Amino acid sequence: MLSIREIKERTEAFFKEKGVPNPKLDTDILIAHSLGLKRLDLYLDLDRPLTEAQLTELRPLVKRRANREPLQYIVGTVEFCGLTLKVDRRGLIPRHETEELFELVCERVGESPKTILDLGTGSGALALALAVKFPDAEITAVDLSTDALALAKENAEHLGLTERVNFLEGSWFAPLQAEDRFDLIVSNPPYLTEAEMTTAEPEVVAHEPTNALVSGADGLDDLRMIFEEAPKHLSANGLLALETGIAQHAELEKLVEAMGWKGESQDDLSDRPRFYFCRSGTSA
Numbered sequence: 001m002l003s004i005r006e007i008k009e010r011t012e013a014f015f016k017e018k019g020v021p022n023p024k025l026d027t028d029i030l031i032a033h034s035l036g037l038k039r040l041d042l043y044l045d046l047d048r049p050l051t052e053a054q055l056t057e058l059r060p061l062v063k064r065r066a067n068r069e070p071l072q073y074i075v076g077t078v079e080f081c082g083l084t085l086k087v088d089r090r091g092l093i094p095r096h097e098t099e100e101l102f103e104l105v106c107e108r109v110g111e112s113p114k115t116i117l118d119l120g121t122g123s124g125a126l127a128l129a130l131a132v133k134f135p136d137a138e139i140t141a142v143d144l145s146t147d148a149l150a151l152a153k154e155n156a157e158h159l160g161l162t163e164r165v166n167f168l169e170g171s172w173f174a175p176l177q178a179e180d181r182f183d184l185i186v187s188n189p190p191y192l193t194e195a196e197m198t199t200a201e202p203e204v205v206a207h208e209p210t211n212a213l214v215s216g217a218d219g220l221d222d223l224r225m226i227f228e229e230a231p232k233h234l235s236a237n238g239l240l241a242l243e244t245g246i247a248q249h250a251e252l253e254k255l256v257e258a259m260g261w262k263g264e265s266q267d268d269l270s271d272r273p274r275f276y277f278c279r280s281g282t283s284a
Contacts, residue, residue, distance in 0.1 A: 001049035018066040033075050034058040068202035081129040085155050090147035091123040092212040098188050102129050105241045113183035120189050124152030131164040139165045173229040181235045188243040189222040190215040219245045227255045234280040246272040
């Protein structure tokens with residue numbers, strides 16, 4: 001019988017051979033997940049032998065990761081702003097940058113917003129985190145994908161937030177009523193260029209939904225649509241907060257100036273211009 005230590009060593013070597021990023025971390029997470037343990041618990045019992053039944057459960061997980069399926073899809077969950085969210089191929093995996101967007105929004109909104117709109121909600125990550133942060137706000141979450149909305153609703157139910165978020169199916173602002181206004185509009189829209197998608201990691205290209213990632217030749221198709229419609233639905237002095245591509249802010253400045261607004265670019269923790277903010281009729 002092989003011990004946890006021996007399985008760890010063999011799996012790490014296999015992942016390295018297959019080009020899997022972070023082979024040690026991924027190995028630990030998959031073994032712990034298959035055994036129903038916390039990762040650190042593995043190191044308290046490295047010489048424990050694994051039964052054939054335990055190895056039988058682990059092997060297909062290792063094979064999936066070696067085929068570059070995202071670790072989050074294999075494990076089935078991801079942590080986002082203190083929430084445990086279900087994730088699968090129906091929706092984009094929430095990234096650390098989107099957690100940064102959430103934190104920056106919370107710093108900028110001042111008084112608690114009464115109405116919040118999350119465009120392109122995907123797994124529901126931003127909408128649900130904002131629902132927890134601002135318990136008195138009315139939250140609306142929109143997505144074009146029926147599958148993504150089903151995933152978001154499952155997350156809302158798991159977190160006990162079903163009554164807090166109104167989920168609407170459609171393209172960006174299309175499902176809204178003409179009179180709908182929001183104090184805060186947030187979005188992590190598709191912003192990769194078609195060229196960027198061809199060089200993305202296999203986890204992204206082969207497994208995550210392309211329509212949640214790519215937005216035309218220059219990556220700006222969806223952002224243009226958001227800027228075109230946002231003035232109709234943003235309250236006076238309301239905040240529009242976006243996650244964007246790192247080479248797009250010069251073009252976004254032009255769009256904002258054409259609206260008579262002023263915007264502000266902000267770097268992410270890697271010092272890349274990732275976020276863009278503006279308020280209706282004023283600076284961010």
